[in-house]
Amino acid sequence: MNATQNTSHWICCPACGGKTRIKVYKDTVLERFPLYCPKCKQEMLISVRQLNTSIIEPDAQTQSR
Numbered sequence: 001m002n003a004t005q006n007t008s009h010w011i012c013c014p015a016c017g018g019k020t021r022i023k024v025y026k027d028t029v030l031e032r033f034p035l036y037c038p039k040c041k042q043e044m045l046i047s048v049r050q051l052n053t054s055i056i057e058p059d060a061q062t063q064s065r
Contacts, residue, residue, distance in 0.1 A: 010023055011048070013035070013037035016037060016040040018039035029048065032045050044057070
């Protein structure tokens with residue numbers, strides 16, 4: 001594997017811009033993935049293809065304390 005294929009990126013929260021705990025690579029594909037942000041405590045469904053993240057819909061069933 002060459003260095004350009006090994007490039008990874010952290011997914012940032014679309015709501016607040018904070019870094020989440022999810023890391024993706026150029027060949028990572030996520031469909032309807034429930035992304036949780038520990039900073040703003042929101043959860044939303046996202047899709048990721050070729051390092052491009054798109055929001056499917058905000059998840060209205062976020063757990064609250």
